[in-house]
Amino acid sequence: MFLAWKEIKHSKTRFSLIIGVMVLVSYLVFFLVGLAYGLAQDNRTSIDKWDADGIILTDESNTNINMSMMPKGAINDVNANDAAVIGIAPNVVRQKGTAGDDAKINTTFFGIEPDQFLMPEIIEGKAFENDDEVVADISLKEEEGIVIGDTLQLAGSDKEVKVVGFTEDAKFSVAPVLYTSVSSYQDVRFEQIDESEEGRISAIVVRGSDDTIAGVETGNEDLKIYPISDYINEIPGYTAQVLTFGLMIGFLVVIAAVVIGIFIYVLTMQKSSMFGVMKAQGISSGYIAKSVVIQTFLLAAIGVGIGLLLTGATAMVLPAAVPYQTNLNFLAIIAALLIIMAMVGGAFSVRAVVKIDPLKAIG
Incomplete structure (x- = not known):
């Protein structure tokens, strides 16, 4: 921890660039999560207000409430x-x-x-x-x-x-x-x-027993009951929208891991001579490798933290017409994934540290 933080303080410009990349990537991901969640909620908030278990529509409507009568x-x-x-x-x-x-x-x-x-x-x-x-x-x-x-x-x-x-x-x-x-x-x-x-x-909204539609009967073969969760998923465009934003966010998390991993690997190789000197002085490869991993964690955590702050500030100034909503659970999960994936990417440079030959590195 001491070595990792000492090096970050010494090479501020170099590590600021890495943190900047993490800030931009995390800010983009967090903002997209807020937009995706806000758009999804705008499709269903009125349905969630029902606090219902099921909905009865005509069988011919194909779960389209506008076609049900x-x-x-x-x-x-x-x-x-x-x-x-x-x-x-x-x-x-x-x-x-x-x-x-x-x-x-x-x-x-x-x-x-x-x-x-x-x-x-x-x-x-x-x-x-x-x-x-x-x-x-x-x-x-x-x-x-x-x-x-x-x-x-x-x-x-x-x-x-x-x-x-x-x-x-x-x-x-x-x-x-x-x-x-x-x-x-x-x-x-x-x-x-x-x-x-x-x-x-158009429909009949029902509440069953134990938060299910078990025991609910329509008494009419032309009517069909659907669990409220199934009906929400059938809202035109809702599922496609959620899947599209989900894949986009997932790819951004992977890209962030690859980018930070490449940065850490390049930095590690640039410091091979320094690591060689440290090994020649008796410092173990494990200690150096642990320092690299901790350094990656610090860079990712600082970048993601600043990204979260920028996202919160942006949410406060967005106009009401923008369908943006903050979900703290989603943000916490995405933040953890970004840090973990960045550390996984940075871990690849550990292998390079272990293979460094002190004599060759010193020259």
Whole structure:
């Protein structure tokens, strides 16, 4: 430890370059992890808020909730610990009195019953009590300037809804969610509906026993129940997005290990004469090799630590529109992997240390 740190302090410029490489690589990896996690969460945060075990869709919908349609009364045939109806309708809205493409906002309407468990927690304002009132995701306020009391006009119709409250972490397929009554959802989705009909919904969300869907029955062969985790994985683009970023991050970790390994190996070979003198003085190869490994650890730890600090600082100044979220568990795992892989790469230079012949190295 003493030898490793002493050499780093003596050759500041040389080792600063190595630390700089580690900082840049780790910063890039950490930032990509935050973007990947943020994008993934924006696809599913509203579903996670359900705290549900399963979802019932029509068998013909192929797990696509936008293609699922069933009578509202189907919930009466469902046997579960708790069940709630939901209607989902993507739509484009704009604040009343505004015009132009910049004023258009992609949203998703969730038609729910206020007395069922899908009602979100209100962080500002109040829950909807009447038709044509909505509780919106807080991102509409942070990114679009929508405030409580504002009226939103729906694209392609004369329908208007009023924002009465805000909730957080409510996005579906990256679009902010507007919670409203099932009756208002009918108007958004179908525009006109026969008053004699009981209404149509998209799905039934259920809670089973012991956090599973065991024992949940639909009572209708045209309906199929899916575990909530399976449904999330079937959200269009979600799995492909996660796999793409996962492979990208994995390759970056490997590249970081190779880069730092090459740097340490080159440095080790440049110091072969010095190691030869040390061996001639009776210092064992094991001690020198241990010093090289410790030195690699110090360089990697300092570089990764600075990368973490830069990532945290960047997250604090990013605009709300950037889908970035910090997951401390992911960052800790990636940081540990970067340090371990760097040490594995640096360990290859240990073999070169052991093979150094003192007489040849001294010349």
